[in-house]
Structures are given as C-alpha cells and as structure tokens.
Amino acid sequence: MEEFKTLIVILMSSVLVNNYVLNRFLGICPFLGVSKKINQAVGMGVSVTLVMLVATLATWPINEFVLERFGLEYLQTIVFILIIASLVQILEIVLKKFSPSLHQGLGVYLPLITTNCAVLGVCINNINDGYTFLQSVVSSLGCGLGFLLAMILFSGIRSRIDETEVPVFFRGVAITLIAASFISLAFMGFAGIVDNLFA
Amino acid sequence: MKKNSSLYVLFNGILRENPVLVLILGTCPTLATTTNVFGAFGMGVATLAVLICSNMIISLLRKIIPDSVRIPCYIVIIAGFVTVVQMLVHAFVPALYEMLGVYLALIVVNCIILGRAEMFASKNSVGKSALDGLGMGIGFTLALCAIATIREVVGAASFAGIAIPFLEPLKIEFFVKAPGGMVVYGLLIALVGRLTKGKSPKKKDFTCVGCPGMSFCTKSTCNVKKEV
Numbered sequence: 462m463e464e465f466k467t468l469i470v471i472l473m474s475s476v477l478v479n480n481y482v483l484n485r486f487l488g489i490c491p492f493l494g495v496s497k498k499i500n501q502a503v504g505m506g507v508s509v510t511l512v513m514l515v516a517t518l519a520t521w522p523i524n525e526f527v528l529e530r531f532g533l534e535y536l537q538t539i540v541f542i543l544i545i546a547s548l549v550q551i552l553e554i555v556l557k558k559f560s561p562s563l564h565q566g567l568g569v570y571l572p573l574i575t576t577n578c579a580v581l582g583v584c585i586n587n588i589n590d591g592y593t594f595l596q597s598v599v600s601s602l603g604c605g606l607g608f609l610l611a612m613i614l615f616s617g618i619r620s621r622i623d624e625t626e627v628p629v630f631f632r633g634v635a636i637t638l639i640a641a642s643f644i645s646l647a648f649m650g651f652a653g654i655v656d657n658l659f660a
Numbered sequence: 661m662k663k664n665s666s667l668y669v670l671f672n673g674i675l676r677e678n679p680v681l682v683l684i685l686g687t688c689p690t691l692a693t694t695t696n697v698f699g700a701f702g703m704g705v706a707t708l709a710v711l712i713c714s715n716m717i718i719s720l721l722r723k724i725i726p727d728s729v730r731i732p733c734y735i736v737i738i739a740g741f742v743t744v745v746q747m748l749v750h751a752f753v754p755a756l757y758e759m760l761g762v763y764l765a766l767i768v769v770n771c772i773i774l775g776r777a778e779m780f781a782s783k784n785s786v787g788k789s790a791l792d793g794l795g796m797g798i799g800f801t802l803a804l805c806a807i808a809t810i811r812e813v814v815g816a817a818s819f820a821g822i823a824i825p826f827l828e829p830l831k832i833e834f835f836v837k838a839p840g841g842m843v844v845y846g847l848l849i850a851l852v853g854r855l856t857k858g859k860s861p862k863k864k865d866f867t868c869v870g871c872p873g874m875s876f877c878t879k880s881t882c883n884v885k886k887e888v
Binding site: 490 | 684687688691692731732735736739740742743746747761762765766768769770771774837838839840841842843845846847849850851853854857
C-alpha cells in the first residue's frame with residue numbers, strides 16, 4: 462500500500478507540480494513549434510509519451526545491469542542518447558509494419574523526438590532520483606502525460622492568439638513565450654497539492 | 661564587412677544571427693539556467709567549449725561521414741565532448757556541476773550545436789568552423805548572461821550570488837520562478853526585433869535550415885514556414 466501511495470505521488474507530481482515543459486523547461490522546442498493546432502499537439506504529445514515510456518524501459522535496466530555493474534557511469538550520456546535515437550528508429554519501423562494507421566498519425570512526429578531534451582531528461586532524472594524500475598516507469602508516464610496536457614492547453618491558447626491583433630514586434634515567438642508564461646503561472650498553483658495528497 | 665571574411669563569421673554568431681535571441685535555438689537551457697548569472701555563464705562556457713570542439717571535428721570529418729548516417733555520427737561526436745566537459749566541470753567546479761545538474765548532460769540535445777554542425781561545419785573549412793563555434797558560443801553566453809542579469813537582479817536582488825542590499829525590499833520573486841523566465845525571454849526577443857528592424861535576417865530564411873530535424877522533416881509536422 463505504501464508503495465502504491467508513492468507511485469500515485471510520483472505520478473501526480475510529474476503531471477502537475479513538476480511539469481516538464483512548464484516548470485523544468487524540458488522539451489520547449491516542440492512545445493513552441495508543434496502546438497499550433499490541437500490535432501498536431503495531441504499527435505506530438507502522444508508520441509513523446511510513448512517514446513518516454515519505451516526509452517525508460519530500455520535505459521533503466523541498461524544503467525542498472527551494464528553501466529553500474531562495470532563502473533561505466535561516465536558513459537551514461539553517450540549510451541542513453543544512442544539508445545533513444547535507435548529506439549525511435551525501431552519504433553517507427555515497427556509502427557509502419559504493424560499499425561499503418563497509427564503510423565500515419567504519429568509517424569511524422571517520431572523522428573523529431575530524437576533531439577527532444579525531455580526524453581533524455583526523464584531517463585537521466587529517473588536515475589538521479591534513485592527510482593526503482595516501477596517508479597521510473599510511472600514517472601515517465603507522468604512526465605509524458607504532463608507534456609500532453611500542456612500541449613493541449615497551449616494549443617487552445619494559441620488559436621486565440623491567432624485571432625487577435627498582436628503588436629508587430631511581438632508576433633511569432635515573443636508573444637508565444639509570454640502566453641506560455643501565463644500557463645506556467647497557472648500551474649504554479651498546483652505546488653502544494655502533492656504534500657497533502659494523503660494527509 | 662565582406663561576407664566570407666573570418667571576422668564576419670565570428671561576429672555573425674554574436675550579433676546578426678545570435679542563436680538565442682534571433683535564431684531562437686536552445687530555448688531549454690536558456691530558460692532553465694538563467695536564474696542566476698553564475699549558472700548562466702557556466703552553461704554558456706560549457707556549451708561554447710562543446711560547440712568549438714564538435715564544429716572542428718565534424719568539419720575535419722565532413723568528407724568521410726556518409727550523408728545518410730550523418731545525424732547519428734554528429735550526435736556521437738557531440739555526446740563525446742559533452743561527457744568530457746561534464747567530467748571536467750565535475751572535477752574542477754563542483755558547485756557549478758551541482759547547480760546545472762541534468763542540464764549539463766542535456767547540452768547533447770541542444771539544437772544550437774546540432775544546428776551549427778548541420779548548417780555550417782559540414783560545409784566549411786576547419787578554421788572557419790572553429791570561428792563560427794566561437795562566435796555562436798559567445799553569442800549564446802552573452803544572451804544567457806543578459807537574461808540572467810535581469811532575472812537575478814529583479815527577482816533575487818543579487819548579482820552572481822552577491823546580494824544588492826538596497827534592492828532587497830523591491831525584489832519581485834516572480835522573475836526567478838519558471839514563468840518569469842519566459843516573460844523576460846519573450847520581451848527580449850521582441851526588443852531585439854524592434855532594434856534590428858529591417859537589418860536582421862528574416863527568421864524564415866534559416867529557421868528550417870537550422871533545425872536539427874530538417875533532414876527527416878516532412879513539412880506537415882512543422883509550421884515554421886506559416887508562422888513567420
């Protein structure tokens with residue numbers, strides 16, 4: 462039961478409190494670039510969640526049973542980025558073969574995820590925080606869902622920005638960042654939620 | 661200044677094509693490490709070191725690396741240098757290592773480095789690539805320090821960790837929190853756009869070229885073209 466409570470706390474804190482995009486600034490590029498329409502935002506969010514989960518499933522055991530056992534922790538960065546890059550490629554090939562419809566929906570987003578810092582970030586953070594395998598998986602799921610949530614919320618705001626008259630020099634990235642800051646401000650309201658979850 | 665002279669290449673990165681404020685690359689470290697000037701400067705120098713080394717090696721190998729597997733090759737080269745920098749920082753500046761945490765490892769996925777490899781180092785000589793790395797790195801460091809100065813002085817009433825007592829009652833903590841960083845960054849981008857009106861290259865000229873995803877990008881995923 463204690464274990465289950467811990468998992469819920471990890472999930473809630475990674476979705477709401479420590480939201481990767483809005484609080485830890487990981488994965489800002491796709492957040493600003495692909496959030497223009499809601500269907501694109503959902504496609505990107507789902508792909509990132511999927512890749513985060515698969516990447517954690519692969520990197521955690523490799524770190525535990527290969528890198529730490531042989532004292533190779535300093536190779537972590539190289540090994541992880543290579544694993545993520547090849548996983549993304551494999552995932553794309555598998556999806557193309559077995560689920561063409563899903564591939565049509567997500568396929569275009571997958572290659573862009575290789576250089577997404579949120580995926581590498583979640584793998585490294587799971588190790589640094591000393592999570593067990595199950596906790597790592599839950600935390601990656603939470604981070605992915607948090608990313609998806611932020612993308613969906615933000616795509617709604619951006620469609621409103623499109624309809625307004627923005628001062629010339631603020632057009633494009635500047636106004637987008639300022640709008641993102643307001644969502645981030647709203648998410649700060651969740652700050653205390655996890656501490657009192659089971660109080 | 662002549663378009664291909666070394667000086668032009670160097671200053672291009674610092675001013676005209678500043679990676680942070682004009683090209684809008686490397687947004688994640690820009691927002692995450694600018695809560696104080698010390699961290700921002702450290703991040704800038706670490707990125708500068710990786711950028712120069714990776715640009716030089718990639719430029720040296722540009723005729724050897726086959727075109728179809730160049731992105732993975734670049735990533736391995738960059739990851740190698742990031743590991744070197746990580747170990748150096750850990751050994752000599754442990755305080756900085758603690759402060760930057762995961763973001764030091766994440767230099768490997770910084771779009772500036774992969775973008776310059778793809779955009780510049782893979783087409784130019786070693787000397788020019790090194791200069792380009794130096795210019796871009798200095799531009800990155802300066803922009804980070806500028807953002808960090810605003811955020812730290814206004815938000816924490818200190819500069820590089822040294823408290824400024826007379827500002828203490830006026831500090832607005834919002835600016836060192838996550839949303840404050842976005843506001844300051846957005847305002848600076850708008851300011852640079854205002855100051856360089858007509859002089860700076862239009863964003864659409866290079867946003868796609870500089871994008872690390874360019875080689876596999878199908879235009880439908882990315883709306884850079886429509887956005888500018």
